[in-house]
Amino acid sequence: MEIALAVRHDQDGLECEYRGVNHAGVPILVFDRLYSMASRKMETGWFYARVQGSQVELSRALFQLPPGLHHENPEVPYGREVGVGETFSGHFRIPLPLRDRNPYPALTRQARVLPTSVTDLRFRLGWAPKPTNLPPAIAPVDWEGERLWLLPYRSVLNLQQLATAEQRLAAVSGESAIR
Numbered sequence: 001m002e003i004a005l006a007v008r009h010d011q012d013g014l015e016c017e018y019r020g021v022n023h024a025g026v027p028i029l030v031f032d033r034l035y036s037m038a039s040r041k042m043e044t045g046w047f048y049a050r051v052q053g054s055q056v057e058l059s060r061a062l063f064q065l066p067p068g069l070h071h072e073n074p075e076v077p078y079g080r081e082v083g084v085g086e087t088f089s090g091h092f093r094i095p096l097p098l099r100d101r102n103p104y105p106a107l108t109r110q111a112r113v114l115p116t117s118v119t120d121l122r123f124r125l126g127w128a129p130k131p132t133n134l135p136p137a138i139a140p141v142d143w144e145g146e147r148l149w150l151l152p153y154r155s156v157l158n159l160q161q162l163a164t165a166e167q168r169l170a171a172v173s174g175e176s177a178i179r
Helices: 153-159
Strands: 002-009 013-021 028-033 048-052 055-060 078-082 087-095 120-129 141-143 146-149 161-168 174-178
Touching: 002 120, 002 161, 013 120, 028 146, 055 087, 120 153
Parallel strands: 055 120
Antiparallel strands: 002 013, 002 174, 013 087, 028 078, 028 120, 048 055, 078 146, 120 161, 141 146
16 A cells, blocks of 8 residues: 655644555555544544654554553554545644654653754554454444444554655655655
8 A cells, every 4th residue: 555645834833644545455444543532532633753863753553562561451543444446535733843742651752853853754554454354343433424443452463554655854844745
């Protein structure tokens, strides 16, 4: 699966829009929908970020628990069902200054990066072929016209693949597209 990402910068943040097409030959699940237990609603603008010097990695995917960290209910995004040949899209906004962002605050470094110092951007989107042998207890949820599947953490961990888009940013102002 290929994805494209368009990034626009303004004084307060980065506006990110992505799109893709399911070329897998089978229905897929795109792991880009997340329910927040804190706000008790779907978080439409969620993302994870890891800042390392002039590089930032953004993702909408299952965040793998680091070795040694045990969590009774790890955060798992819903898989949005996308049929063969269908397109999908999404968007999110990143406030500036950039900071590490993940579901486990103890792992978050308090890194602050000025927007002009970021030169490399990588976006990763989690996806997997839709399993054909799901137990009857796992059923889809309809949300705003989308068919979503919530699979167990271990299942997503074993199935998830990552589609990646990268770009070297000459400057963060203006608009750029990743193909």
